[in-house]
Every structure is written in structure tokens, then in C-alpha cells.
Amino acid sequence: MTALLEVEGLKKHFPIHKGVFSKVSGQVYAVDGVSFSIGRGETLGLVGESGCGKSTVGRTLLKLLEPTDGTIKVGGEDITGLGAQAMLPYRRRMQMIYQDPYASLNPRMTAGEIVGEPLIVHNIGTPAERRERVAGLFERAGLRPEAANSYPHEFSGGQRQRIGIARALALNPELIVGDEPVSALDVSIQAQIINLLMELQDEFQLSYLFVAHDLAVVEHISHRVAVMYLGRIVEMTDKRSLFEMPLHPYTEALLSAVPIPKSSARGRKRVILTGDVPSPINPPPGCHFHARCPYAMPRCKTDVPALREVIPGHFASCHLHDGGVKVPLGAAA
Amino acid sequence: MNPRQPAPRVMNGTAPESPIESAQTVLQIEDLQTHFFTPVGVVRAVDGVSYALKSGETLGVVGESGCGKSVSALSILRLVANPPGRIVGGAIRFEGRNLLEFSEPEMERIRGNDISMIFQEPMTSLNPLYTCGKQIAEAVALHQGLSKRDSWDRAVEMLRSVSIPEPERRAHAYPHQLSGGMRQRVMIAMALSCNPKVLIADEPTTALDVTIQAQILDLMRALQDKYGTAIILITHDMGVVAENADRVVVMYAGRKVEEANAAELFDNPGHPYTKGLLGSIPHLDTAARTDTKRAKLNEIKGMVPSLFNLPQGCSFAPRCGLASDHCRNHKPPLEEQRPGHWIACWHADRVLGGVAVGAA
Numbered sequence: 001m002t003a004l005l006e007v008e009g010l011k012k013h014f015p016i017h018k019g020v021f022s023k024v025s026g027q028v029y030a031v032d033g034v035s036f037s038i039g040r041g042e043t044l045g046l047v048g049e050s051g052c053g054k055s056t057v058g059r060t061l062l063k064l065l066e067p068t069d070g071t072i073k074v075g076g077e078d079i080t081g082l083g084a085q086a087m088l089p090y091r092r093r094m095q096m097i098y099q100d101p102y103a104s105l106n107p108r109m110t111a112g113e114i115v116g117e118p119l120i121v122h123n124i125g126t127p128a129e130r131r132e133r134v135a136g137l138f139e140r141a142g143l144r145p146e147a148a149n150s151y152p153h154e155f156s157g158g159q160r161q162r163i164g165i166a167r168a169l170a171l172n173p174e175l176i177v178g179d180e181p182v183s184a185l186d187v188s189i190q191a192q193i194i195n196l197l198m199e200l201q202d203e204f205q206l207s208y209l210f211v212a213h214d215l216a217v218v219e220h221i222s223h224r225v226a227v228m229y230l231g232r233i234v235e236m237t238d239k240r241s242l243f244e245m246p247l248h249p250y251t252e253a254l255l256s257a258v259p260i261p262k263s264s265a266r267g268r269k270r271v272i273l274t275g276d277v278p279s280p281i282n283p284p285p286g287c288h289f290h291a292r293c294p295y296a297m298p299r300c301k302t303d304v305p306a307l308r309e310v311i312p313g314h315f316a317s318c319h320l321h322d323g324g325v326k327v328p329l330g331a332a333a
Numbered sequence: 334m335n336p337r338q339p340a341p342r343v344m345n346g347t348a349p350e351s352p353i354e355s356a357q358t359v360l361q362i363e364d365l366q367t368h369f370f371t372p373v374g375v376v377r378a379v380d381g382v383s384y385a386l387k388s389g390e391t392l393g394v395v396g397e398s399g400c401g402k403s404v405s406a407l408s409i410l411r412l413v414a415n416p417p418g419r420i421v422g423g424a425i426r427f428e429g430r431n432l433l434e435f436s437e438p439e440m441e442r443i444r445g446n447d448i449s450m451i452f453q454e455p456m457t458s459l460n461p462l463y464t465c466g467k468q469i470a471e472a473v474a475l476h477q478g479l480s481k482r483d484s485w486d487r488a489v490e491m492l493r494s495v496s497i498p499e500p501e502r503r504a505h506a507y508p509h510q511l512s513g514g515m516r517q518r519v520m521i522a523m524a525l526s527c528n529p530k531v532l533i534a535d536e537p538t539t540a541l542d543v544t545i546q547a548q549i550l551d552l553m554r555a556l557q558d559k560y561g562t563a564i565i566l567i568t569h570d571m572g573v574v575a576e577n578a579d580r581v582v583v584m585y586a587g588r589k590v591e592e593a594n595a596a597e598l599f600d601n602p603g604h605p606y607t608k609g610l611l612g613s614i615p616h617l618d619t620a621a622r623t624d625t626k627r628a629k630l631n632e633i634k635g636m637v638p639s640l641f642n643l644p645q646g647c648s649f650a651p652r653c654g655l656a657s658d659h660c661r662n663h664k665p666p667l668e669e670q671r672p673g674h675w676i677a678c679w680h681a682d683r684v685l686g687g688v689a690v691g692a693a
């Protein structure tokens with residue numbers, strides 16, 4: 001697979017101001033050195049703790065936010081420094097499905113206008129062709145045709161999410177950053193949308209960066225998965241290795257906290273991680289996870305573990321594997 | 334305000350002598366109808382829904398996107414925008430009194446105090462112009478009469494309880510400076526800050542990873558155990574329903590089509606829609622991994638009917654593999670097919686008997 005997207009050392013820091021006019025009093029290290037690539041026709045799943053920087057990665061690589069540092073290449077071309085005008089052709093190739101559909105849909109436009117807008121912006125088709133395209137997109141996203149005339153507030157949460165999905169598909173993009181694209185949908189419609197995304201991918205070699213909290217969904221749609229923790233990728237590999245042999249303690253905790261949709265799950269306790277969630281304003285020294293890690297060793301408090309290829313194709317940043325791969329993670333030294 | 338005894342949690346959902354049976358009903362919704370009057374017609378978003386809630390109990394509400402879960406929840410607090418929305422029928426009894434007969438100032442005292450709500454989309458209810466700490470502090474000051482200083486401290490403490498790191502600093506952040514899941518947790522903090530008798534949680538954990546989700550659900554349970562809070566848990570996450578709900582209501586196209594104790598619902602779904610829904614859940618299993626080609630997920634084919642124009646008979650008939658002419662022409666009544674298990678389907682006995690409900 002040739003890489004469509006290559007991200008190298010990406011950083012995004014947000015300044016914190018104390019009061020409206022006063023000086024910068026600190027930084028939120030939202031994304032702090034993230035590297036990955038996505039091939040044509042490939043889905044990279046991105047998971048991690050709430051607030052760890054997933055949405056910021058998505059928005060920065062589409063240059064909806066200016067990166068603080070690092071490079072972003074699309075089809076081998078460096079787009080990191082491009083201005084708005086030069087970005088235009090890339091905008092057409094890369095689309096985003098936003099996490100918060102309510103905040104990302106213009107309340108004064110009808111659903112039909114919202115989905116058709118990218119076609120107008122990029123000057124595609126005649127009005128009649130555009131109407132037809134919009135109707136087709138509505139159908140594929142599971143929206144009723146008459147819904148085209150309604151405004152965003154007239155839809156349910158899940159219906160609004162589908163408007164966002166239809167809009168992202170309008171331009172036949174090459175890369176879609178889906179930020180929790182199916183979390184507002186019931187499981188049946190979720191299945192329809194995931195099946196649709198997989199079909200489109202197989203047909204047009206689409207690439208996805210798929211951010212989600214539902215690990216079953218991630219497992220289903222992804223080829224590879226990256227796990228983030230406090231601004232950094234801590235593990236990345238093909239999905240099979242990740243789910244069968246997680247090499248980072250955070251990934252292990254995440255996998256064992258998945259809720260089970262069965263009657264026997266009643267009253268199950270699954271709080272695995274205790275301890276304070278570390279802050280991206282004051283990231284802890286050493287391994288970001290050390291205060292909550294059940295296996296933490298003295299060196300974890302001081303030395304940053306590098307993300308390295310512990311097993312061919314399987315990257316992890318954890319000192320447990322410094323002297324060779326250690327599985328299971330809790331095994332005696 | 335009488336402190337009610339919290340009902341003990343039932344660990345085995347099949348226990349016949351559930352102690353919850355004896356707890357007192359706090360909220361009862363009777364034949365609720367909420368419609369939207371739009372230029373192109375009347376949307377029957379909620380079309381005759383009833384359910385009851387006892388203190389200390391968690392009622393799960395599930396159903397197809399757009400079936401009226403949020404609108405029925407908003408109706409309880411009388412927050413449906415009018416126009417175009419209007420509650421055209423039914424009653425909402427809170428501790429025996431019909432909220433639909435309350436004046437607006439009386440309702441104001443109920444909201445956020447006796448009954449609070451975690452809204453599905455945080456940005457619809459957070460004010461972008463105020464810091465998160467200020468919004469929580471104001472709610473606390475309003476309902477609990479704390480001083481400015483104390484309510485700010487309480488806000489910070491609430492932010493800490495929902496696992497926001499460095500809450501003292503983050504309390505000064507505006508909503509847009511937080512991640513999706515952090516915004517959701519700010520709203521949860523606000524809803525929990527006044528120890529409500531009824532908590533309506535509309536998709537409270539969609540933006541949270543599973544470890545923080547587990548902590549938040551634990552927090553809600555602790556509140557429930559301490560104050561006997563009754564919880565309406567609206568969610569698409571069937572795992573969350575299985576772990577937390579005592580009973581489950583399944584909605585389809587503005588109506589309740591099934592209600593049962595949670596274990597019964599998962600083990601013996603009696604409505605073809607429920608069965609299809611459970612069959613669409615993606616499971617974390619090796620099947621998806623070992624296949625080099627990604628398998629298609631099961632889905633229920635077709636689309637929900639237009640709420641302008643509901644079919645004459647069963648609303649699910651156009652998508653149901655068991656639909657007969659009788660189904661297409663007559664609305665199935667909600668009937669108690671087994672003790673405590675209510676189903677609106679002409680063929681419920683066959684579904685309970687295990688017949689396949691393949692797509693139409």
C-alpha cells in the first residue's frame with residue numbers, strides 16, 4: 001500500500017491565557033509528537049482516553065488548526081505550510097465527519113443545502129445534477145428524501161450525525177477523518193453506516209482515520225489501530241495483534257473495560273484504572289501513564305519510553321519491553 | 334423533602350421478589366403524545382408512550398435513531414420548543430402531581446433540582462460565553478443557595494469527580510476549549526451537582542472512552558445508592574444497558590414496542606425489532622479479526638417510516654420478516670405476554686418461541 005497520508009512529529013499546543021487580555025500562563029500539550037501513515041484503501045483506527053488529543057490530531061492534519069510543529073504529507077506532497085488558497089485542492093480530497101454534529105451544521109441551512117454545499121463551493125455539476133447527487137447521498141446515509149427540506153434542529157442527534165456523514169461523502173474524497181462518526185447512532189443504523197463506509201472503501205480505495213470509543217466497532221472497520229494517551233501514541237499495530245496481544249498497559253486496561261452487551265453483565269464492576277487522570281497542561285515526567293499503571297517501575301517515573309518496534313510491525317512505548325518483549329505484561333521479571 | 338430509603342440493587346435481574354417492586358413510584362408517564370406542527374405536516378414524534386419509574390431504579394430506553402427518545406425525555410421537563418412542538422396528550426406525574434398542569438415558575442423549581450437532565454448534545458445546553466466552572470457554580474448557587482465562593486468550590490469538586498484533570502484550572506476553560514468527552518462530563522457534573530430525585534441521562538457516555546465511562550457510570554450508581562435517585566438511561570450502547578438497567582423500554586417510531594426486565598429482554602426479546610437490534614451489535618470477538626476480509630455487520634434493512642405518515646398497521650411491518658397482512662392493517666396492542674414482559678407485536682409468541690425474524 002502506498003501511503004496517502006504521512007504525519008511526522010505532529011504537535012499542537014494551545015496557549016492558556018489568564019483573563020482575556022493578559023499573558024499566556026501555560027500551554028495545553030494536546031498533541032505532542034505524533035507520527036503515523038495511512039495507506040490508500042486503509043483504515044487506521046484511533047482510540048484513547050477522553051481528552052487525549054484524538055480530535056486535535058484529526059483537525060490539525062486537515063489543517064483546520066495550524067500545527068505547532070511537525071509535517072503533514074498528502075500523496076507525498078508536504079502541505080504543512082500551505083495557505084488557504086493552496087490548500088483548496090487538498091480540501092476537496094480530505095473531509096471530516098465532526099464529533100459534535102450540532103455544533104458543526106449551519107442552523108440556517110436545510111439539510112439538503114448542507115449536503116450540497118461542498119458541491120457548490122467546488123463548482124461541481126449543474127443544479128439538477130447536484131440535486132440528484134444529494135438525493136443519492138441522503139439515501140445512502142439512511143435519511144428519508146423529504147428530510148432534505150428540514151433544518152438541523154428538526155432532527156434527532158443520530159439523524160444530524162448522518163447529515164454530517166452525507167456531507168463528507170459528497171465530494172468523493174480520498175481521505176475521511178471520522179471523529180466518532182457512528183457513536184450517536186443506534187446499533188442497526190451504525191451497522192448500515194459501517195457497511196457503507198467499508199463498501200465505499202473497497203470500491204474507491206478510500207482511506208479513513210477512524211476515531212471511536214467503541215472498540216468493537218474499531219475492531220470491525222480498522223486494518224491497523226493506534227492508541228493515544230495524553231498527546232502521544234503509545235501503541236500502534238495491525239488490529240489482530242492489538243486485540244490479541246496488547247503490549248502497552250493502557251491498551252490492556254482499555255480492552256478489559258469494554259462493557260458486555262449480555263444479560264450476565266448486570267451489575268458488573270469494570271473500573272480498572274484508578275488514580276488521577278494526568279493533565280495535558282502539566283504532563284508528568286517519564287511515562288505519562290506511570291501514576292496509574294499497575295506495572296510501573298522506578299525508571300517509569302523519570303525516563304520517557306520511546307515508541308519503538310517491539311515486535312516486527314508492533315510499536316509500543318513501555319519500559320516493560322526494554323529487555324525484550326514481555327507477555328503477559330504482568331509476568332514476573 | 335423526605336430522604337427516601339435507597340432500594341438495594343438487584344444483582345440477579347431474574348429474582349422474582351425484586352425489592353424494587355416495593356419501592357415508590359416517583360415518575361409516571363401516561364400515554365404521552367408530543368407532536369411537531371410543521372408547515373409540511375404533523376410529526377408524531379411521541380405517539381402514546383407510557384412508563385413508570387421507581388426511586389432507586391434505572392430504566393433503560395433504547396430504540397432506533399429518531400424514534401422519540403429525546404423528545405419524550407424533554408417533554409418530562411417541558412423543554413420541547415413550542416412552536417413547533419406541543420405536548421398534545423397524556424400526563425407526566427412526578428410524586429403524584431401532573432407536571433403538565435404546573436405553572437412555568439413551578440416548573441423552574443423542578444428543573445435541575447428534583448429532576449435534572451444530561452442532554453444528548455452538550456453544546457445545545459452549555460453556554461459558549463461562560464466558563465464551565467461558572468456554569469456549574471451558577472446552577473449550584475441557584476438550587477442550593479450556596480455563596481459564590483462555596484458554589485465555585487463545589488463546581489471544582491464536581492469537575493474532579495467526573496475525572497477532569499486539574500479541575501482548579503480547567504474550571505476557567507470555555508466549552509470550546511474542552512474535548513467532546515470533557516464537555517459531556519461538564520454537563521454530567523452539572524446534572525449531578527444537585528442530587529436530583531430523577532436523573533434523565535440522554536446518551537451520557539457517547540463521547541467517553543470505556544475506562545472513563547466506567548467511572549462515570551459508577552459515580553451515577555453511587556449517587557443512586559446514596560439518594561435513591563431514579564435514573565432514565567437513554568443509550569445506544571447495549572453493553573451499558575445490560576450492565577446498568579433494571580428494566581428496559583424499547584421504542585420504535587414514537588411508540589413503546591417492548592418493555593421487560595433487562596435480563597429477560599436480552600435473553601428473550603419478544604419484538605422483531607428488538608431482536609434485530611440485538612443482532613446488529615458488533616461484538617469484540619475473534620471472528621472479525623481472523624477474517625482477512627472484513628465481515629459485513631448485520632443490519633435491519635430499510636428505513637424507519639416517515640413520522641408524518643405512519644403506516645396504518647404495525648409501524649415496523651415494512652421492515653419485518655414476519656409481517657403478515659394482518660400486521661399491515663392493524664396496529665398491534667401492547668400486551669403482557671409473560672409476567673412483566675410487554676410486547677406490541679401480533680407474532681410475539683413466535684418471536685419468543687425463537688423463530689428467525691430475517692429481513693422483509
Ligand SMILES: Nc1ncnc2c1ncn2[C@@H]1O[C@H](COP(=O)(O)OP(=O)(O)OP(=O)(O)O)[C@@H](O)[C@H]1O
Pocket residue numbers: 014015028029030048049050051052053054055056057099280509510511512513514515540541542
Ligand atoms: N481550542 C482549544 N483551546 C485550548 N485547549 C484545547 C482546545 N481544543 C482542545 N483543547 C485541549 O486539548 C486536549 C485534547 O482535546 P481533544 O478534543 O483533541 O481530545 P479527544 O481525544 O478528542 O477527546 P474526546 O474523546 O473527549 O473527544 C484537551 O485537554 C482539550 O481541553
Ligand SMILES: Nc1ncnc2c1ncn2[C@@H]1O[C@H](COP(=O)(O)OP(=O)(O)OP(=O)(O)O)[C@@H](O)[C@H]1O
Pocket residue numbers: 153154155156157158159184186369371376378396397398399400401402403404405417418453640
Ligand atoms: N423541531 C422539530 N421539528 C420537527 N421534527 C422534529 C423536531 N424535533 C425533533 N423532531 C423529530 O422528532 C423525532 C424524534 O426525535 P428524537 O430527538 O426524540 O429522537 P431520538 O430517539 O432521541 O433519536 P437519536 O437516537 O438519534 O437521538 C425525529 O424523527 C425528529 O426528526
Ligand code: SF4
Pocket residue numbers: 248249250287288289290291293294295296297300305317318319320
Ligand atoms: S512504561 Fe512503565 S508506567 Fe508506562 S505503561 Fe509501561 S510499565 Fe507502565
Ligand SMILES: [Mg+2]
Pocket residue numbers: 054055056099179512513514
Ligand atoms: Mg474528540
Ligand SMILES: [Mg+2]
Pocket residue numbers: 156157158402403404453535
Ligand atoms: Mg436523542
